[in-house]
Amino acid sequence: MMPDDKKLDKDLAILDAVYEEAAIEAGENARNQPRTAERQAKVDTMLARAQAAVRATREQALADAQDASDQQAKPIPARILGVARDAVVARLRELTHSAEAAGLEPAFQFRELDKLSTEDLQRLLADLEEQLD
């Protein structure tokens, strides 16, 4: 017979609390228990995965910090600063085709250009020109 909802809530609360206590006990006692080779391998793998996640977080943050720093530090060259948005886009497309023809991979795609501000496009053009120089 199906236990009623209230009864089930109560049973779940009991089970939850019992296993919480058992879990606390298991966690606290882990340090006193020798690890088998199998256990050691499992924990090693877990630690390696966790450390990889830490590294990925750190590297992404460092890259973002570097990007932000580059954006702030590098001024847009005067020769590009006055160029209109359409002309910047046209020049970017032209240089991208040249880069592709030379076997290089452009760091952006045409479809994303619309989402960028004119200033960002000008920076992109400056970077691309520098790379292809």
Place this chain on the structure above:
Amino acid sequence: MGHDPRPPTARIKLAAAVAAQLDLDLMDSAERYAGKRCAILEKAGLWADAAELVQDAIEATLSGTRAWDPERYSLYHHVCGGYRKSDDEHAQARAEVPARAHGRARGARRSDGSDRDGCVAAPLRQEQDDAETQLLNAERVHRTVSQLRALAEEKNDRQVLGIIDAYGEGITERAEVAAHLGIGVRKYDHARMRMLRLASKLEEGADDA
């Protein structure tokens, strides 16, 4: 991956704080803790992998989904919620692992697919949509609690039965349970250990079956 709105320096600091506490002992303890939490899912007819729960909790910490204050809680307490030794942490730190386990266990009987804790995985949702499975899971939960009570009655252990009743009423704090039973906390600690031995016996029985 979307843009992370947190300042890079904050993320670097957080990653360093996590890295400083990550070691084999922490992973071992956390996995054992999570393993026991997963047992409640199994009793409810569901399944979760302890190592994955720990990894998820660590990644949620790094991504900021689960905010962690290293000044207040150790990484272990934050990730697992194994906080019996500190009243402050017990009162304030609700961790990813138990929240997920609890959410999943409760999700086992829900018919509307809702998930209060936001942690019921899609495959489990499909499972709970099956009325027959819900019925089976509810019966398993009820049977497990009945068996635990039966074991305590067999030993005529009134204190363990009292603890089970207190848990059923939502009283789980050490001092509160002891007060509810009208005993001191030391006696409660002893009774709690007897209860855990009975629960462990129940698990062994389930393994043998």
